[in-house]
Amino acid sequence: MIFRQLSYLLKAAGNSLWSFRGRNSISILIIGFSFLVIGIFLALSNNLTYLGRQLSNNLAISFFLDKNLRSEELDFIKSQILTSSLVEEATYVSPDEAFRRFAANFPELKDVLENLKSNPFPPSFEVRLREKTINLTALTSFMENIKHLRGVVDFQFNQEWVEKMDSLSRIIRAIGFFLGGILILASFFIISNVIRLNVFARKNEIEILRLVGAANTFIRIPFLIEGFTLGLVGSLISIIILFILITMFPIYVGGSLGAARELFILRPLTAEQIAWLIIGGAVTGTLGSITSVSRFLRV
Amino acid sequence: MIELYHIWKQYQKPFWALSDISLEVQSGDFCFITGPSGSGKTTLLKIIFRELFPTEGQILIDGVNILKIPDHKIYRLRRIMGIVFQDFRLLFHRTVFDNVAVPLQVLGINHKEIRRRAFNALRQVSLQNKMWELPQRLSYGEQQRVAISRAIVNNPKILLADEPTGNLDPELAFEIMSIFKEINEQGATVIIGSHDRELIRHFGDKIFFLQKGKIIGKEVKK
Numbered sequence: 001m002i003f004r005q006l007s008y009l010l011k012a013a014g015n016s017l018w019s020f021r022g023r024n025s026i027s028i029l030i031i032g033f034s035f036l037v038i039g040i041f042l043a044l045s046n047n048l049t050y051l052g053r054q055l056s057n058n059l060a061i062s063f064f065l066d067k068n069l070r071s072e073e074l075d076f077i078k079s080q081i082l083t084s085s086l087v088e089e090a091t092y093v094s095p096d097e098a099f100r101r102f103a104a105n106f107p108e109l110k111d112v113l114e115n116l117k118s119n120p121f122p123p124s125f126e127v128r129l130r131e132k133t134i135n136l137t138a139l140t141s142f143m144e145n146i147k148h149l150r151g152v153v154d155f156q157f158n159q160e161w162v163e164k165m166d167s168l169s170r171i172i173r174a175i176g177f178f179l180g181g182i183l184i185l186a187s188f189f190i191i192s193n194v195i196r197l198n199v200f201a202r203k204n205e206i207e208i209l210r211l212v213g214a215a216n217t218f219i220r221i222p223f224l225i226e227g228f229t230l231g232l233v234g235s236l237i238s239i240i241i242l243f244i245l246i247t248m249f250p251i252y253v254g255g256s257l258g259a260a261r262e263l264f265i266l267r268p269l270t271a272e273q274i275a276w277l278i279i280g281g282a283v284t285g286t287l288g289s290i291t292s293v294s295r296f297l298r299v
Numbered sequence: 300m301i302e303l304y305h306i307w308k309q310y311q312k313p314f315w316a317l318s319d320i321s322l323e324v325q326s327g328d329f330c331f332i333t334g335p336s337g338s339g340k341t342t343l344l345k346i347i348f349r350e351l352f353p354t355e356g357q358i359l360i361d362g363v364n365i366l367k368i369p370d371h372k373i374y375r376l377r378r379i380m381g382i383v384f385q386d387f388r389l390l391f392h393r394t395v396f397d398n399v400a401v402p403l404q405v406l407g408i409n410h411k412e413i414r415r416r417a418f419n420a421l422r423q424v425s426l427q428n429k430m431w432e433l434p435q436r437l438s439y440g441e442q443q444r445v446a447i448s449r450a451i452v453n454n455p456k457i458l459l460a461d462e463p464t465g466n467l468d469p470e471l472a473f474e475i476m477s478i479f480k481e482i483n484e485q486g487a488t489v490i491i492g493s494h495d496r497e498l499i500r501h502f503g504d505k506i507f508f509l510q511k512g513k514i515i516g517k518e519v520k521k
Contacts, residue, residue: 005407019392208388211350212402212449213378216371 005218013225020198024230027187027194031234031284032241034183035277039242041176042273043266048169050267061127061143061157067095069123069151077149081127084142089128095121122153136166184284187234191288195227199293223293224286231285235278242269300326300488301347301457306356308342308512316342317353317512324490324505329483331499332492334509340492341385343509344461347490348380349373360457378406381455381487383463387446389434395421395445396430402453420452421445423478439466447475451482458482458489464498476502 017024065077074092081090093101098121103113129139147155199206209219246266269277301324308317317339324330332340345351347358349365358365365376381402389398399417408416421427424444434442443466450458458479464472476498483489493499499506508516 004409005404008404204388205390208390208401209405210374211348211377211382211384211388212405213374213380214405215374218405 009218009221010225012222013229016198016202016222016226017229020194020201023194023197024226027190027230028234028237030190031187031231031281032237034180034187035235035238035281036241037183038176038180038280039238039269039277040245040266041172041180042269043242043246044264045169045173045176046267046269046273047265048172049166061129061155062093063125063127063146063152064122064154064156065124066151066153067122073151074123077146077151078125080149081125081146086129086139086142087127088130091126091128093124093126095119095123098122098124136163184280187231188284188288188291191227191230191285192292194230195223195289195292198226199223220293223289227285227287227289227292228282229285231281231283231288232278233281234285235281238281239269239274239277242266300324300328300361301490302359303347304357304359306343306346306353306358308339308346308351309354315512317346320356320512320514322507322514322517324488326488327483327486328505329480329489329502330491330505330507331503332490332507332509333494333496333499335494337511338509339512340494340509341461342512344459344490344492348377348382348459374405378402378453379456381450381453381458383443383446383450383458383460385461385465385492387442389442389445389449391433391435394431394433395426395437398434398445399430399449399452402449406453416452417448420448423451424448424475440468440471443467444471444475447478451478454482454485455487458487459491460489461492462494463491464493464495469497472498473501 063077063081065074069077078090078092081087096119099113099119102121103110143155143157146152206219246268249266303320303322306317306320307315309315320339320343332343334340342351346353347360349358349368352366360376365373368376390401396414396417399420400413403413403416418427418430421430424447426441426444426448429437429441434445437445443463447460447463450460460479463479464475467475472495479489479491480502503518504520506518507514508518
């Protein structure tokens with residue numbers, strides 16, 4: 001019985017979607033646009049997160065040590081460094097090795113180095129971070145812990161850039177959600193109003209259904225199906241457009257941005273993000289329709 | 300079976316559309332509510348199927364006070380009723396068949412059975428040849444027959460009809476009344492609001508005379 005009713009309800013929803021296709025299409029486009037805005041910001045934020053990750057992966061932390069440390073003390077510091085889950089590798093760089101590297105990197109300063117009476121470079125541990133390490137809070141706390149060990153004099157890490165990238169990514173995402181949120185709210189009201197118009201347009205039919213013994217659920221379900229469909233189709237369209245934008249962006253706009261291009265690359269959304277956008281669309285549509293139907297369909 | 304106690308209905312002060320109506324209709328009765336236009340026939344019928352609430356009074360159907368049934372459960376009452384509205388209330392963008400099938404679709408009856416019953420109901424009002432037409436292409440009288448067909452399609456326990464023969468020629472009116480009588484003989488209680496004296500005289504077992512919202516007389520043939 002439920003399936004037989006379901007086929008009737010689906011048919012009723014389909015009829016209404018088709019009969020009022022003009023206003024339904026407009027609401028689909030508005031939902032699509034709202035979710036597209038969120039999608040674009042998510043794609044930009046994905047790129048910045050990616051850049052931040054790349055940056056942190058390429059950066060090494062150098063812990064500078066006291067020159068007079070014994071080998072047990074060095075081993076202890078190394079073991080402390082390696083206990084952190086953030087660390088991939090820790091390599092000891094002796095003062096001589098540091099000197100050699102400096103000489104190799106800056107051959108123009110060869111004369112200055114030759115005139116030095118002693119090696120000014122301290123020994124250090126060069127720490128390479130595990131891939132995908134971007135948790136700055138954990139990283140900062142790790143560096144602070146090591147810095148306070150006996151024998152560690154200082155550390156060097158180009159944290160600023162990673163932090164900047166990370167906060168930029170967060171700002172972009174927040175702007176995306178803020179703008180998207182406003183637009184989703186607008187879509188919610190638009191769907192609600194479109195469904196309300198559909199309810200009004202079918203007022204006679206609803207009245208007749210009530211009088212021939214239709215339960216409230218039977219009357220409501222087609223409208224909920226309509227709202228769900230509008231939201232779902234809208235969000236699917238936004239994902240398709242976003243996909244096209246991601247593909248076309250480097251071809252048409254990318255080159256003109258010069259060096260800044262790297263920052264504005266639209267990185268594809270993850271499967272999870274796509275799923276949330278689709279679910280978000282369907283939920284927005286259904287909620288919009290529930291509000292409208294409950295408020296204007298007092299059955 | 301249907302009991303009305305001291306029903307009062309006021310749309311606008313100080314006029315009363317119905318004043319202290321009390322009546323009883325037994326199961327299997329074939330009764331008429333008659334009176335001039337504006338006497339309150341339609342209001343009374345609307346109150347019986349609870350499209351309207353009375354200002355005062357109580358209505359019992361099979362011992363249940365229908366005014367106490369919550370809104371979301373009123374469909375259960377309507378499913379045992381067939382109603383012919385004065386203004387037909389047809390779905391003009393749906394075919395005649397779809398219109399007649401609506402009460403069955405609401406019940407979740409299978410498609411084959413819906414077709415069979417809808418066809419039979421249309422045959423009873425001689426409209427089986429127009430089942431795929433849109434109601435707007437039918438004459439006024441035919442539209443009325445579609446409304447009748449929809450009201451009888453699910454073999455209702457109670458059939459309420461508001462001026463069901465108002466737009467029909469005497470011959471067809473007589474035929475429609477015979478259909479109602481047939482349904483009544485199968486066990487349904489029939490209440491008809493009408494001012495067609497000829498039909499009332501011929502078919503009515505129990506007649507309530509209404510004037511200015513008050514029952515001014517009652518006639519029982521049996």
